[in-house]
Amino acid sequence: MARSVWKGPFVDGYLLNKAETSRASGRNEIIKIWSRRSTILPQFVGLTFGVYNGHKFLPVQVSENMVGHKFGEFSPTRTFTGHSADKKAKRG
């Protein structure tokens, strides 16, 4: 079920501060974050975040289309181990 609209999008508060300071500093450096559960807001567009996947901080350049998704969606936590033979089966 979708989240109630009256609550607004969920974001961990400190992200807003981090984004603000990085914007102010002007340098385009990667902002390391652990908060995979936070929604990507319009004010994050253009910034680069390093989203932790339990192992590394994967760089995510936020574009306009990403608004409304969560940070975690862009930083896969699992390594895909498939069989190479599967390739034939998928695209025939």
Place this chain on the structure above:
Amino acid sequence: MARIAGVNIPTNKRVTISLRYIYGIGPTNAQEICDKLGIPAERRVNQLSDDEVLKIREMIDRDYRVEGDLRREVAMNIKRLMDLGCYRGLRHRRGLPVHGQRTHTNARTRKGKAVAIAGKKKVTK
């Protein structure tokens, strides 16, 4: 034979049933169209007057997204996810289930028919 929304030629079935042959019109929409136009449910397509057929055609053109347009929209939505590089997009790319289902077993609709792994010996008793 009535052509509604381009290619569709529903047969001598009830209107509510035959409208569902159009991609994008299911039970609910078909019922809604009939109710709005005041066509009784028992009426069959071959008993419709030309005027009624025209009305249905107009209504679908105006209020519903069907066939090619709808297919394109769905494809665009999937393409958006794939280009974005988000988890759901990756699942679409790999041809695996997108909504968190298990893939240890099952998931055959997405994965296609099972392929035997070369060199795997069967246990024989």
